[in-house]
Amino acid sequence: MEPPLLRCLMILLTGIKMEMDYDALLERGLSKIPEKVFKSTKYETPQTESSVIGSKTVIYNFKEVAERLNRDPGHLIKFILRELATSGTYEGSRATLQGRFSKELLDSLIVRYIKAYVLCCSCNKPDTKLVKEDRMTFILCEVCGAKNPSKTLA
Numbered sequence: 001m002e003p004p005l006l007r008c009l010m011i012l013l014t015g016i017k018m019e020m021d022y023d024a025l026l027e028r029g030l031s032k033i034p035e036k037v038f039k040s041t042k043y044e045t046p047q048t049e050s051s052v053i054g055s056k057t058v059i060y061n062f063k064e065v066a067e068r069l070n071r072d073p074g075h076l077i078k079f080i081l082r083e084l085a086t087s088g089t090y091e092g093s094r095a096t097l098q099g100r101f102s103k104e105l106l107d108s109l110i111v112r113y114i115k116a117y118v119l120c121c122s123c124n125k126p127d128t129k130l131v132k133e134d135r136m137t138f139i140l141c142e143v144c145g146a147k148n149p150s151k152t153l154a
C-alpha cells in the first residue's frame with residue numbers, strides 16, 4: 001500500500017490525464033465530422049483488423065469498430081463470443097478470442113450484429129441507440145423515432 005498522500009496525488013494525476021484524453025478525443029471527433037458515417041446516407045460497415053496468433057485470434061481495432069457502430073464494446077464482444085461459441089476478452093483497443101477465426105468470418109459477424117442491433121427496422125438507418133426498459137432492449141432510432149424491440153443478449 002502506498003502512503004495516503006501519494007495515493008491522493010496519483011488520483012489527481014489520473015484525473016488530469018483523463019481530462020487530457022477527453023480533449024484529445026473531442027479534437028479527433030471534430031476533425032472526423034466530414035467523413036462521419038452515421039449521418040451519411042451510405043453506411044459503411046467497419047472492417048475488422050485481425051490476425052491469428054497461435055491458437056488465438058486478436059482483433060486489433062475492436063474498440064474502434066464498436067465506436068463506429070456507436071455500441072458498447074462489452075455488448076459487441078458478448079455477441080461475438082456467443083456466435084463463435086468461444087471465450088475471450090477485450091482490453092484497450094483490442095479483443096482476444098480463443099480459437100482461430102478468419103477476418104471474413106469476423107466481418108460477417110459484424111454485419112450480423114449491425115442487422116440485429118444497429119439498423120433501425122423501420123427506416124434502415126444506423127443512427128440508433130439501444131435502450132433498456134425493464135428486461136427488454138429496444139433499438140431507438142434517432143432519424144424516424146421508431147422504437148423496435150431488439151434481440152436480447154443473455
Ligand SMILES: [Zn+2]
Binds near residue numbers: 145
Ligand atoms: Zn428509423
